[in-house]
Amino acid sequence: MNAAKQLDPFFKVARIVYFTDLTSAGARVIPLGSFGEVMLPHVYALALKARTALTAEELALISPLLRYRLESPFKFLRAEFDLAWKTDDYGRALEFLTSKHSASLSFLAPTDVTDYRHWLLQRLLPARDDAVEGKLSSAIDNEFSELMKSHGGQVASERKVIEVDIDRAAA
16 A cells, blocks of 8 residues: 555655764754655655755864765755655655664754645645645745754755655555
């Protein structure tokens, strides 16, 4: 049975960060991006927004094992996004990524997007896929903005990718 049929509808976002020192609560946190996932009876969607580069100072704080991968956070996270998108376990991308990345490189615990939840889940007619994409885009933009504000990061540029699939959720 398709996992989509077993899940309640949801709309969640998560922040993606790098913890420079897991032993110190006051250590620097490097903001990398935001990730969103929407599961509705008729549509499934994922979104990623991430920085395209880190500063030299930030790169110096990253462990040598991950430094090369995180030189371009978007490139690295896009590969993770694609991996999550291609899985057959629809509706569990954030769960998959938070369990995979829970140390220095971390997808933080997802939160419900309450601003759009009513709009998407309590409608008489299903939301159009382009409307879902727009709300998801706005939600990860907001989450990315709040992430950057809370960790004082400077963003030279960022990129975003969104995938929406009507057939996947309905199958």
